Amino acid sequence: MAERADALPPFLERSDTDFMGLSDSIERVIRRLETRRALSEEDRNAIRALPFTYRTLEASTYMVREGEPPQICTILLSGFAYRHKITEKGARQILSLHLPGEFLDLQNSMLEVADHNVQTLTRAEIAAVPVTALHRLVTEHPAVARAMWIDTLVDAAIFREWLVNVGRRDSHSRIAHLLCEFALRLEMAGLASHYRYELPMTQEQIADCTGLTPVHVNRVLKDLGRQGLISRERRSVAIANWEGLSHAGDFNSRYLHYEEGGPGEAALAS
Amino acid sequence: MAERADALPPFLERSDTDFMGLSDSIERVIRRLETRRALSEEDRNAIRALPFTYRTLEASTYMVREGEPPQICTILLSGFAYRHKITEKGARQILSLHLPGEFLDLQNSMLEVADHNVQTLTRAEIAAVPVTALHRLVTEHPAVARAMWIDTLVDAAIFREWLVNVGRRDSHSRIAHLLCEFALRLEMAGLASHYRYELPMTQEQIADCTGLTPVHVNRVLKDLGRQGLISRERRSVAIANWEGLSHAGDFNSRYLHYEEGGPGEAALAS
DNA sequence: CGATCCTTTGATATGTTTCAAGCTTAGTGG
């Protein structure tokens, strides 16, 4: 995987000029799935043979809307995306964030009706796979189905951790936890060093991830800075003290289920 | 399925004197899975042939502990169970509730290490299936795997809804929502009329489901009663005004994914 | 029938929200 040059170029440009070609992206997706379950060459070829439409989407584009039957399952090639739900009173809760290389909508695709929205966070490139093709793939290739199943289970594990975060941690911990998770996931995806990364979110979006208000998020971020745990400049976040931040956020990476192959907890050590 | 006599007998006795025999319970589990995905007779037989140990567990018994590799996957035959996580500061967040007839630990069983605890809420009867047997089953019977996959996706949908509940609804809505969900799920499982049921939880446990304190839960329950939405007597809850309660809780049953076969939203109508 | 767990209630404390305004940055078009 192409090593990123460090620091400066802003997040969006990064996504625009994707270093990877399309087939490299697909290989990355396959590699990601394989960390969940061994695949045969035939399985891999079946994934490569998946019909799809390549598209570039602007930031904030809806890919799936709650209440609609999912038609396509998208693979995120570059850029970021998120799932969310909106309450009757108009409050938004962000349910999860997604990085390049992830299957975006297995959660909705295997069910009849989408129960939440999926939207791009930044400009993004996607491969849109018709759900019918996906269904055929998983029917004919049980090992792929198994890998995808496990992938969705890890998604569920992340939902659970977020539920704990929002339900039982105070505002400082919630945000610290979010920053730790994002750092580690970017690290694992080879997209950043966890000591410094571009946070592709506004403070309002951070608020919607953590069940807080944007104003309070602002104060907490400032606070975490004052405590020397992070330093910020624009949306660039540098974790100044991983030990401190992960302790503040009560962060334990177990729920990300990286045990096999990846750096996992080891990556945390300086 | 045996029709329950109405009203009086307290929850625990109900579970003790389970009307169903063991094989009836297994059939119920199969029927539940089949609502997710059609199974062949051979698939059904493979489930029936699953080796298991029958056990009765006291209330509050741990079945899986966070950090341990899951050894058994349990089918809940009678009684209730829940998943939870505990933060470093000792706060508990309940992640989900489980009713008789549900596979209890597909979430953990397919992964290497449990990331949360699973515990009985009441006294319960379970069938404990070794995970190795479960792995064999899903490898040899892709349709069963598919049904279980979808089952875990519905679990995930419930996690998401709870995340919205805890993140973006006020205390009244949260509790109203929980009461609605429980009513409908009990109804769908044929375990109660949604107008009256035994809530197998202490107010402290309700607090841990909703990210509140037990004291506040008490006040809110009293309030919901005052508003004429519910009436209570011990832990028996009667929903006096379904329309009102589901509106107060911003409750829409879509996330339970009952669309096929079951009463679903239709069950809500008086 | 004592002991324990659960529920209820009141008084007070506090974390977070709300409201409101000014400020900064990024993007756009003249």
Added chain:
DNA sequence: CCACTAAGCTTGAAACATATCAAAGGATCG
């Protein structure tokens, strides 16, 4: 290249929902 605009960030003051603390009253179980 500057002015304009919209979006996001920052800050302060006041309000509010919920937590905390504390104690008494019920229920349940051995």
